Amino acid sequence: MKSTAIWLGLAALAGVMAAFSPANAQDKSILVQSTTSTANSGLYDYLLPAFEKASGIKVNVVAVGTGQAIKNAQNCDADVLLVHAKASEEKFVAEGYGVKRFDLMYNDFVIVGPAADPAGVSGSNDAMTALAKIAEAKALFASRGDDSGTNKKEIALWNAAGIDPSESSGDWYRSTGSGMGATLNAGVGMGAYVLTDRATWISFVNKGDFTIAVEGDKALFNQYGVILVNPDKCPSVKVAEGQAFIDWLLSNEGQDAIGSYKINGQPLFFPSADRAQMKAG
Protein backbone atom coordinates (compact mmCIF):
# COMPACT_ATOMS: atom_id res chain seq x y z
CA MET A 1 0.00 0.00 0.00
CA LYS A 2 2.60 2.48 1.09
CA SER A 3 5.14 1.49 -1.50
CA THR A 4 2.38 1.96 -4.08
CA ALA A 5 2.04 5.51 -2.78
CA ILE A 6 5.78 6.05 -3.16
CA TRP A 7 5.71 4.73 -6.71
CA LEU A 8 2.75 6.92 -7.49
CA GLY A 9 4.68 9.88 -6.12
CA LEU A 10 7.72 9.07 -8.25
CA ALA A 11 5.55 8.58 -11.32
CA ALA A 12 3.91 11.93 -10.67
CA LEU A 13 7.34 13.53 -10.30
CA ALA A 14 8.44 12.02 -13.60
CA GLY A 15 5.26 13.39 -15.14
CA VAL A 16 6.04 16.84 -13.81
CA MET A 17 9.57 16.69 -15.15
CA ALA A 18 8.22 15.62 -18.54
CA ALA A 19 5.76 18.50 -18.46
CA PHE A 20 8.67 20.90 -18.07
CA SER A 21 10.95 19.24 -20.59
CA PRO A 22 12.39 22.06 -22.63
CA ALA A 23 10.32 21.57 -25.77
CA ASN A 24 10.24 25.35 -26.18
CA ALA A 25 13.95 25.72 -25.61
CA GLN A 26 14.73 23.58 -28.62
CA ASP A 27 12.93 26.00 -30.90
CA LYS A 28 15.01 28.93 -32.01
CA SER A 29 14.81 31.51 -29.27
CA ILE A 30 16.95 34.27 -27.82
CA LEU A 31 17.02 35.95 -24.46
CA VAL A 32 17.03 39.74 -24.34
CA GLN A 33 17.90 41.63 -21.15
CA SER A 34 16.09 44.92 -21.34
CA THR A 35 14.61 47.74 -19.34
CA THR A 36 11.29 48.15 -17.62
CA SER A 37 10.63 51.28 -19.67
CA THR A 38 10.61 49.46 -23.01
CA ALA A 39 8.62 46.51 -21.68
CA ASN A 40 6.09 48.52 -19.65
CA SER A 41 5.38 50.74 -22.63
CA GLY A 42 4.17 47.74 -24.62
CA LEU A 43 6.78 48.23 -27.36
CA TYR A 44 7.85 44.57 -27.37
CA ASP A 45 4.28 43.33 -27.64
CA TYR A 46 4.10 45.44 -30.79
CA LEU A 47 7.53 44.69 -32.30
CA LEU A 48 8.20 41.07 -31.49
CA PRO A 49 5.33 39.37 -33.34
CA ALA A 50 6.52 41.03 -36.58
CA PHE A 51 10.11 39.86 -36.03
CA GLU A 52 9.09 36.38 -34.90
CA LYS A 53 6.95 36.00 -38.00
CA ALA A 54 9.71 37.19 -40.30
CA SER A 55 12.51 35.12 -38.74
CA GLY A 56 10.94 32.23 -36.85
CA ILE A 57 13.03 33.24 -33.84
CA LYS A 58 11.23 33.56 -30.52
CA VAL A 59 12.39 36.51 -28.42
CA ASN A 60 12.18 36.18 -24.64
CA VAL A 61 12.47 39.50 -22.84
CA VAL A 62 13.53 39.94 -19.22
CA ALA A 63 12.64 43.47 -18.11
CA VAL A 64 14.72 44.83 -15.24
CA GLY A 65 16.55 48.08 -14.53
CA THR A 66 19.45 48.92 -16.86
CA GLY A 67 21.99 48.29 -14.07
CA GLN A 68 20.63 44.82 -13.37
CA ALA A 69 20.23 44.06 -17.08
CA ILE A 70 23.92 44.78 -17.65
CA LYS A 71 24.89 42.64 -14.63
CA ASN A 72 22.78 39.76 -15.90
CA ALA A 73 24.33 40.06 -19.37
CA GLN A 74 27.81 40.07 -17.79
CA ASN A 75 26.82 36.76 -16.17
CA CYS A 76 26.08 35.49 -19.70
CA ASP A 77 22.36 35.28 -18.95
CA ALA A 78 21.46 37.03 -22.20
CA ASP A 79 22.06 36.99 -25.93
CA VAL A 80 21.19 40.62 -26.55
CA LEU A 81 21.25 43.69 -24.30
CA LEU A 82 18.82 46.54 -25.04
CA VAL A 83 19.14 49.35 -22.51
CA HIS A 84 19.50 53.11 -22.15
CA ALA A 85 22.63 54.25 -20.38
CA LYS A 86 25.18 55.04 -23.06
CA ALA A 87 28.22 55.39 -20.79
CA SER A 88 27.55 52.06 -19.08
CA GLU A 89 26.87 50.40 -22.44
CA GLU A 90 30.16 51.64 -23.87
CA LYS A 91 31.94 50.36 -20.77
CA PHE A 92 30.20 47.00 -21.26
CA VAL A 93 31.57 46.80 -24.81
CA ALA A 94 35.01 48.14 -23.87
CA GLU A 95 35.38 45.44 -21.19
CA GLY A 96 34.73 42.83 -23.85
CA TYR A 97 31.26 41.74 -22.72
CA GLY A 98 29.58 43.15 -25.81
CA VAL A 99 30.47 42.89 -29.49
CA LYS A 100 29.38 46.33 -30.63
CA ARG A 101 26.90 48.99 -29.55
CA PHE A 102 24.36 50.44 -31.99
CA ASP A 103 22.12 53.46 -31.48
CA LEU A 104 18.61 52.09 -31.81
CA MET A 105 16.01 54.68 -30.90
CA TYR A 106 15.39 57.55 -28.53
CA ASN A 107 12.72 59.29 -26.63
CA ASP A 108 13.04 61.76 -23.80
CA PHE A 109 12.65 62.04 -20.08
CA VAL A 110 10.08 64.28 -18.51
CA ILE A 111 9.50 65.39 -14.92
CA VAL A 112 5.91 64.75 -13.90
CA GLY A 113 4.30 66.32 -10.86
CA PRO A 114 1.03 66.96 -9.02
CA ALA A 115 -1.44 69.54 -10.34
CA ALA A 116 -0.83 71.65 -7.22
CA ASP A 117 2.80 72.11 -8.41
CA PRO A 118 4.30 72.90 -4.97
CA ALA A 119 7.70 73.84 -6.43
CA GLY A 120 6.28 76.05 -9.18
CA VAL A 121 8.10 74.29 -12.01
CA SER A 122 5.19 73.50 -14.31
CA GLY A 123 5.73 74.57 -17.90
CA SER A 124 9.51 74.75 -17.53
CA ASN A 125 11.87 73.49 -20.22
CA ASP A 126 14.96 73.74 -18.01
CA ALA A 127 15.46 70.53 -16.02
CA MET A 128 18.35 71.73 -13.87
CA THR A 129 16.61 74.91 -12.72
CA ALA A 130 13.46 72.91 -12.06
CA LEU A 131 15.35 70.43 -9.88
CA ALA A 132 17.00 73.30 -8.01
CA LYS A 133 13.56 74.80 -7.34
CA ILE A 134 12.24 71.43 -6.13
CA ALA A 135 15.20 71.12 -3.75
CA GLU A 136 14.77 74.70 -2.53
CA ALA A 137 11.03 74.27 -1.92
CA LYS A 138 11.77 70.87 -0.33
CA ALA A 139 8.94 69.56 -2.49
CA LEU A 140 8.68 65.77 -2.48
CA PHE A 141 10.69 64.02 -5.19
CA ALA A 142 10.51 60.27 -5.78
CA SER A 143 13.64 58.69 -7.24
CA ARG A 144 14.08 55.22 -8.73
CA GLY A 145 17.21 54.74 -6.61
CA ASP A 146 17.89 51.43 -8.38
CA ASP A 147 20.90 52.15 -10.61
CA SER A 148 18.66 52.01 -13.68
CA GLY A 149 19.20 54.13 -16.80
CA THR A 150 16.59 56.60 -15.60
CA ASN A 151 18.20 56.72 -12.16
CA LYS A 152 21.64 57.36 -13.68
CA LYS A 153 20.17 60.20 -15.76
CA GLU A 154 18.49 61.68 -12.70
CA ILE A 155 21.69 61.61 -10.66
CA ALA A 156 23.58 63.24 -13.55
CA LEU A 157 20.97 66.03 -13.60
CA TRP A 158 21.24 66.62 -9.83
CA ASN A 159 25.03 66.71 -10.15
CA ALA A 160 24.75 69.25 -12.96
CA ALA A 161 22.46 71.35 -10.77
CA GLY A 162 25.07 71.20 -8.00
CA ILE A 163 22.75 69.47 -5.55
CA ASP A 164 23.34 66.30 -3.55
CA PRO A 165 19.82 65.02 -2.88
CA SER A 166 21.11 61.99 -0.96
CA GLU A 167 21.63 64.35 2.00
CA SER A 168 17.87 64.78 2.12
CA SER A 169 17.05 61.14 1.50
CA GLY A 170 14.07 60.12 3.58
CA ASP A 171 13.11 63.77 4.00
CA TRP A 172 11.83 65.35 0.77
CA TYR A 173 13.93 63.08 -1.43
CA ARG A 174 12.33 59.62 -1.53
CA SER A 175 14.43 56.85 -3.04
CA THR A 176 12.01 54.01 -3.79
CA GLY A 177 14.58 51.47 -4.98
CA SER A 178 12.10 50.04 -7.46
CA GLY A 179 11.08 50.06 -11.12
CA MET A 180 9.68 52.96 -13.12
CA GLY A 181 6.04 51.95 -12.71
CA ALA A 182 6.36 51.29 -8.99
CA THR A 183 8.10 54.64 -8.52
CA LEU A 184 5.34 56.42 -10.46
CA ASN A 185 2.72 54.68 -8.31
CA ALA A 186 4.60 55.86 -5.21
CA GLY A 187 5.03 59.39 -6.61
CA VAL A 188 1.35 59.71 -7.49
CA GLY A 189 0.46 58.26 -4.09
CA MET A 190 2.46 60.82 -2.12
CA GLY A 191 2.34 63.79 -4.49
CA ALA A 192 6.04 63.69 -5.36
CA TYR A 193 7.73 64.86 -8.56
CA VAL A 194 9.17 61.98 -10.61
CA LEU A 195 11.65 61.83 -13.47
CA THR A 196 10.32 59.29 -15.97
CA ASP A 197 10.86 58.37 -19.59
CA ARG A 198 8.05 59.66 -21.76
CA ALA A 199 7.07 56.22 -23.11
CA THR A 200 6.32 54.81 -19.66
CA TRP A 201 4.42 57.97 -18.73
CA ILE A 202 2.21 57.96 -21.84
CA SER A 203 1.25 54.33 -21.36
CA PHE A 204 0.98 54.60 -17.55
CA VAL A 205 -2.60 54.20 -16.35
CA ASN A 206 -2.57 55.35 -12.72
CA LYS A 207 -1.76 59.02 -13.42
CA GLY A 208 -3.99 60.56 -10.74
CA ASP A 209 -3.92 64.37 -11.15
CA PHE A 210 -0.31 64.28 -12.37
CA THR A 211 0.77 66.05 -15.53
CA ILE A 212 4.08 66.66 -17.27
CA ALA A 213 5.74 69.60 -15.48
CA VAL A 214 9.12 69.78 -17.23
CA GLU A 215 9.91 68.72 -20.81
CA GLY A 216 11.81 69.76 -23.87
CA ASP A 217 15.28 70.20 -22.31
CA LYS A 218 18.14 68.81 -24.42
CA ALA A 219 19.57 67.35 -21.20
CA LEU A 220 16.51 65.08 -21.00
CA PHE A 221 17.37 63.20 -24.20
CA ASN A 222 17.09 59.42 -23.71
CA GLN A 223 19.06 57.23 -26.11
CA TYR A 224 18.55 53.48 -26.32
CA GLY A 225 21.28 51.17 -27.56
CA VAL A 226 21.39 47.52 -28.56
CA ILE A 227 24.37 45.20 -28.11
CA LEU A 228 25.08 41.56 -28.95
CA VAL A 229 26.66 39.84 -25.97
CA ASN A 230 30.18 38.75 -26.85
CA PRO A 231 30.47 35.01 -27.59
CA ASP A 232 34.17 35.18 -26.65
CA LYS A 233 33.13 35.88 -23.05
CA CYS A 234 29.92 33.89 -23.16
CA PRO A 235 30.05 30.79 -25.38
CA SER A 236 26.34 30.21 -24.75
CA VAL A 237 25.40 33.28 -26.80
CA LYS A 238 23.27 32.46 -29.85
CA VAL A 239 25.23 34.64 -32.24
CA ALA A 240 23.28 34.08 -35.46
CA GLU A 241 19.84 34.50 -33.89
CA GLY A 242 20.88 37.45 -31.71
CA GLN A 243 22.52 39.21 -34.64
CA ALA A 244 19.42 38.56 -36.77
CA PHE A 245 17.32 40.35 -34.16
CA ILE A 246 19.70 43.31 -34.00
CA ASP A 247 19.90 43.49 -37.81
CA TRP A 248 16.12 43.49 -38.02
CA LEU A 249 15.79 46.23 -35.38
CA LEU A 250 18.26 48.40 -37.29
CA SER A 251 16.76 47.63 -40.70
CA ASN A 252 14.27 49.93 -42.40
CA GLU A 253 11.51 47.50 -41.47
CA GLY A 254 12.43 47.41 -37.78
CA GLN A 255 13.04 51.15 -37.55
CA ASP A 256 9.71 51.90 -39.23
CA ALA A 257 7.99 49.51 -36.82
CA ILE A 258 9.54 51.34 -33.84
CA GLY A 259 8.44 54.72 -35.20
CA SER A 260 4.92 53.56 -35.91
CA TYR A 261 4.20 52.36 -32.38
CA LYS A 262 1.73 54.80 -30.85
CA ILE A 263 -0.44 55.03 -27.79
CA ASN A 264 -3.34 57.50 -27.89
CA GLY A 265 -1.95 58.74 -31.20
CA GLN A 266 1.40 59.66 -29.64
CA PRO A 267 4.61 57.99 -30.79
CA LEU A 268 6.61 56.63 -27.85
CA PHE A 269 10.00 56.00 -29.45
CA PHE A 270 11.81 57.61 -32.35
CA PRO A 271 14.03 55.38 -34.50
CA SER A 272 17.62 56.59 -34.60
CA ALA A 273 19.75 53.86 -36.15
CA ASP A 274 22.45 55.11 -38.48
CA ARG A 275 21.00 53.25 -41.45
CA ALA A 276 23.75 54.25 -43.87
CA GLN A 277 26.40 52.99 -41.45
CA MET A 278 24.52 49.75 -41.02
CA LYS A 279 24.60 49.04 -44.73
CA ALA A 280 28.30 49.82 -44.91
CA GLY A 281 28.99 47.68 -41.82
Place this chain on the structure above:
Amino acid sequence: MQDFAEAFLFAFRQIAGLDPDLLEIIGLSLRVSLAATLVSCLVGLPIGALVAVSRFPGRAGVIVIMNALMGLPPVVVGLFVYLNLSRAGPLGWMGLLYTPAAMVIAQSILISPIVAALSRQVLEDLFNEYREQFASFALSRLAQVRAILWDGRYSLITVALAAFGRSAAEVGAVIIVGGNIEHLTRVMTTAIALETSKGDLPLAMALGIVLLILALGVNALVSALRLTAARYAYA
Protein backbone atom coordinates in the same frame (compact mmCIF):
# COMPACT_ATOMS: atom_id res chain seq x y z
CA MET B 1 -13.73 52.63 -4.14
CA GLN B 2 -14.61 52.52 -7.79
CA ASP B 3 -11.43 50.54 -8.50
CA PHE B 4 -12.64 47.52 -6.55
CA ALA B 5 -15.95 47.27 -8.37
CA GLU B 6 -14.14 47.67 -11.66
CA ALA B 7 -11.60 45.02 -10.66
CA PHE B 8 -14.27 42.48 -9.70
CA LEU B 9 -16.20 43.05 -12.91
CA PHE B 10 -13.04 42.76 -14.94
CA ALA B 11 -11.95 39.61 -13.12
CA PHE B 12 -15.22 37.83 -13.78
CA ARG B 13 -15.32 38.96 -17.37
CA GLN B 14 -11.78 37.62 -17.88
CA ILE B 15 -12.60 34.28 -16.33
CA ALA B 16 -15.92 33.99 -18.13
CA GLY B 17 -14.31 34.92 -21.43
CA LEU B 18 -11.58 32.28 -20.99
CA ASP B 19 -8.95 34.69 -22.26
CA PRO B 20 -6.23 32.39 -23.69
CA ASP B 21 -3.35 34.49 -22.34
CA LEU B 22 -4.87 34.41 -18.88
CA LEU B 23 -5.47 30.67 -19.09
CA GLU B 24 -1.85 30.15 -20.06
CA ILE B 25 -0.70 32.17 -17.05
CA ILE B 26 -3.07 30.35 -14.71
CA GLY B 27 -1.93 27.02 -16.14
CA LEU B 28 1.72 27.80 -15.55
CA SER B 29 1.00 29.06 -12.03
CA LEU B 30 -0.73 25.79 -11.23
CA ARG B 31 1.94 23.61 -12.83
CA VAL B 32 4.81 25.38 -11.10
CA SER B 33 3.16 25.52 -7.68
CA LEU B 34 1.88 21.94 -7.81
CA ALA B 35 5.26 20.65 -8.97
CA ALA B 36 7.00 22.54 -6.16
CA THR B 37 4.46 21.21 -3.67
CA LEU B 38 5.09 17.66 -4.89
CA VAL B 39 8.86 18.03 -4.64
CA SER B 40 8.61 19.65 -1.22
CA CYS B 41 6.44 16.77 0.02
CA LEU B 42 8.85 14.16 -1.31
CA VAL B 43 11.70 15.97 0.45
CA GLY B 44 9.95 17.40 3.48
CA LEU B 45 7.66 14.58 4.64
CA PRO B 46 10.39 11.95 5.16
CA ILE B 47 12.53 14.49 7.00
CA GLY B 48 9.63 15.61 9.15
CA ALA B 49 8.64 12.01 9.92
CA LEU B 50 12.18 10.91 10.65
CA VAL B 51 12.75 13.75 13.12
CA ALA B 52 9.34 13.05 14.67
CA VAL B 53 10.15 9.41 15.50
CA SER B 54 13.84 9.86 16.36
CA ARG B 55 15.50 10.90 19.56
CA PHE B 56 19.08 12.09 19.25
CA PRO B 57 21.36 14.68 20.82
CA GLY B 58 20.83 18.13 19.33
CA ARG B 59 17.30 17.28 18.22
CA ALA B 60 15.86 20.43 19.81
CA GLY B 61 18.36 22.49 17.83
CA VAL B 62 17.41 20.74 14.59
CA ILE B 63 13.74 21.49 15.24
CA VAL B 64 14.50 25.16 15.92
CA ILE B 65 16.41 25.36 12.63
CA MET B 66 13.62 23.60 10.73
CA ASN B 67 11.05 25.99 12.15
CA ALA B 68 13.22 29.02 11.43
CA LEU B 69 13.68 27.95 7.80
CA MET B 70 9.93 28.35 7.30
CA GLY B 71 10.68 32.06 7.28
CA LEU B 72 13.16 31.92 4.38
CA PRO B 73 12.87 35.24 2.50
CA PRO B 74 11.75 34.49 -1.09
CA VAL B 75 14.01 37.14 -2.60
CA VAL B 76 17.06 35.61 -0.93
CA VAL B 77 16.08 32.13 -2.16
CA GLY B 78 15.56 33.63 -5.61
CA LEU B 79 19.01 35.21 -5.56
CA PHE B 80 20.60 32.01 -4.30
CA VAL B 81 19.03 29.99 -7.12
CA TYR B 82 19.84 32.71 -9.65
CA LEU B 83 23.51 32.73 -8.68
CA ASN B 84 23.66 28.94 -9.01
CA LEU B 85 21.74 28.65 -12.28
CA SER B 86 23.23 31.72 -13.96
CA ARG B 87 25.52 30.93 -16.89
CA ALA B 88 28.31 32.30 -14.71
CA GLY B 89 27.26 30.08 -11.80
CA PRO B 90 28.20 26.48 -10.94
CA LEU B 91 25.05 24.97 -12.51
CA GLY B 92 24.93 27.36 -15.45
CA TRP B 93 25.71 24.61 -17.95
CA MET B 94 22.23 23.20 -17.37
CA GLY B 95 20.69 26.28 -19.00
CA LEU B 96 17.80 26.32 -16.54
CA LEU B 97 17.67 30.02 -15.66
CA TYR B 98 14.53 31.77 -16.94
CA THR B 99 12.65 28.49 -17.34
CA PRO B 100 9.71 27.08 -15.36
CA ALA B 101 12.09 24.44 -13.98
CA ALA B 102 14.11 27.19 -12.27
CA MET B 103 10.91 28.47 -10.71
CA VAL B 104 10.05 25.01 -9.42
CA ILE B 105 13.53 24.69 -7.90
CA ALA B 106 13.30 28.06 -6.14
CA GLN B 107 9.83 27.38 -4.78
CA SER B 108 10.76 23.86 -3.69
CA ILE B 109 13.62 25.29 -1.63
CA LEU B 110 11.22 27.84 -0.21
CA ILE B 111 8.45 25.46 0.82
CA SER B 112 10.26 22.21 1.68
CA PRO B 113 11.09 23.58 5.16
CA ILE B 114 7.40 24.39 5.65
CA VAL B 115 6.43 20.81 4.85
CA ALA B 116 9.24 19.41 7.00
CA ALA B 117 8.56 21.61 10.03
CA LEU B 118 4.77 21.37 10.01
CA SER B 119 4.71 17.64 9.31
CA ARG B 120 7.26 17.09 12.07
CA GLN B 121 4.86 18.69 14.56
CA VAL B 122 1.78 16.85 13.27
CA LEU B 123 3.56 13.49 13.15
CA GLU B 124 5.24 13.92 16.50
CA ASP B 125 1.85 14.36 18.16
CA LEU B 126 0.69 11.21 16.41
CA PHE B 127 3.89 9.37 17.33
CA ASN B 128 3.41 10.20 21.00
CA GLU B 129 0.00 8.52 20.82
CA TYR B 130 1.38 5.41 19.11
CA ARG B 131 4.66 5.20 20.94
CA GLU B 132 3.82 2.34 23.28
CA GLN B 133 2.20 0.30 20.53
CA PHE B 134 5.25 0.79 18.34
CA ALA B 135 7.42 -0.35 21.24
CA SER B 136 5.29 -3.43 21.92
CA PHE B 137 5.41 -4.42 18.22
CA ALA B 138 9.15 -3.67 18.16
CA LEU B 139 8.71 -1.88 14.80
CA SER B 140 11.74 -0.69 12.93
CA ARG B 141 12.16 3.06 12.54
CA LEU B 142 11.30 2.82 8.85
CA ALA B 143 8.10 0.97 9.65
CA GLN B 144 7.23 3.60 12.26
CA VAL B 145 7.79 6.38 9.75
CA ARG B 146 5.54 4.63 7.24
CA ALA B 147 2.84 4.01 9.81
CA ILE B 148 2.59 7.59 11.04
CA LEU B 149 2.84 9.03 7.52
CA TRP B 150 -0.07 6.85 6.48
CA ASP B 151 -2.20 7.46 9.56
CA GLY B 152 -1.46 11.18 9.51
CA ARG B 153 -2.28 11.56 5.82
CA TYR B 154 -5.32 13.75 6.29
CA SER B 155 -3.46 16.24 8.47
CA LEU B 156 -0.54 16.11 6.04
CA ILE B 157 -2.84 17.19 3.21
CA THR B 158 -3.37 20.44 5.11
CA VAL B 159 0.41 20.76 5.41
CA ALA B 160 0.73 20.32 1.64
CA LEU B 161 -1.98 22.93 1.08
CA ALA B 162 -0.12 25.42 3.25
CA ALA B 163 2.98 24.81 1.14
CA PHE B 164 0.99 25.11 -2.08
CA GLY B 165 -0.56 28.37 -0.89
CA ARG B 166 2.83 29.82 -0.09
CA SER B 167 4.24 28.89 -3.49
CA ALA B 168 1.21 30.08 -5.48
CA ALA B 169 1.23 33.45 -3.69
CA GLU B 170 4.98 34.00 -3.89
CA VAL B 171 6.50 36.54 -6.27
CA GLY B 172 9.96 37.51 -5.00
CA ALA B 173 11.77 34.30 -5.95
CA VAL B 174 10.02 33.45 -9.21
CA ILE B 175 10.44 36.91 -10.70
CA ILE B 176 14.23 36.67 -10.23
CA VAL B 177 14.75 33.14 -11.54
CA GLY B 178 11.85 33.12 -14.02
CA GLY B 179 12.23 36.66 -15.34
CA ASN B 180 8.47 37.13 -15.91
CA ILE B 181 8.90 36.29 -19.61
CA GLU B 182 5.65 36.41 -21.54
CA HIS B 183 4.41 33.01 -22.79
CA LEU B 184 7.31 31.31 -21.00
CA THR B 185 7.66 32.10 -17.31
CA ARG B 186 4.88 34.57 -16.55
CA VAL B 187 2.73 33.38 -13.65
CA MET B 188 -0.15 35.01 -11.78
CA THR B 189 1.96 36.80 -9.19
CA THR B 190 4.52 38.18 -11.62
CA ALA B 191 1.70 39.28 -13.94
CA ILE B 192 0.15 41.13 -11.00
CA ALA B 193 3.48 42.80 -10.27
CA LEU B 194 3.80 43.77 -13.94
CA GLU B 195 0.33 45.32 -14.19
CA THR B 196 0.94 47.18 -10.93
CA SER B 197 4.14 48.59 -12.39
CA LYS B 198 2.20 49.69 -15.46
CA GLY B 199 -0.14 51.55 -13.12
CA ASP B 200 -3.05 49.42 -14.28
CA LEU B 201 -4.30 48.86 -10.76
CA PRO B 202 -7.79 47.55 -11.67
CA LEU B 203 -6.27 44.86 -13.92
CA ALA B 204 -3.70 43.97 -11.24
CA MET B 205 -6.49 43.72 -8.68
CA ALA B 206 -8.56 41.61 -11.06
CA LEU B 207 -5.66 39.19 -11.51
CA GLY B 208 -5.34 39.06 -7.73
CA ILE B 209 -8.98 38.06 -7.47
CA VAL B 210 -8.42 35.36 -10.10
CA LEU B 211 -5.48 34.05 -8.04
CA LEU B 212 -7.66 33.94 -4.93
CA ILE B 213 -10.38 32.05 -6.79
CA LEU B 214 -7.73 29.65 -8.05
CA ALA B 215 -6.48 29.00 -4.51
CA LEU B 216 -10.06 28.54 -3.39
CA GLY B 217 -10.67 26.04 -6.19
CA VAL B 218 -7.61 23.96 -5.35
CA ASN B 219 -8.50 23.90 -1.67
CA ALA B 220 -12.11 22.99 -2.37
CA LEU B 221 -11.02 20.18 -4.68
CA VAL B 222 -8.61 18.73 -2.14
CA SER B 223 -11.20 19.06 0.57
CA ALA B 224 -13.76 17.19 -1.52
CA LEU B 225 -11.26 14.42 -2.35
CA ARG B 226 -10.38 14.10 1.30
CA LEU B 227 -14.00 13.82 2.39
CA THR B 228 -14.68 11.19 -0.25
CA ALA B 229 -11.60 9.25 0.72
CA ALA B 230 -12.47 9.43 4.40
CA ARG B 231 -16.01 8.19 3.71
CA TYR B 232 -14.66 5.17 1.84
CA ALA B 233 -12.10 4.52 4.54
CA TYR B 234 -14.66 4.37 7.33
CA ALA B 235 -17.50 2.85 5.35
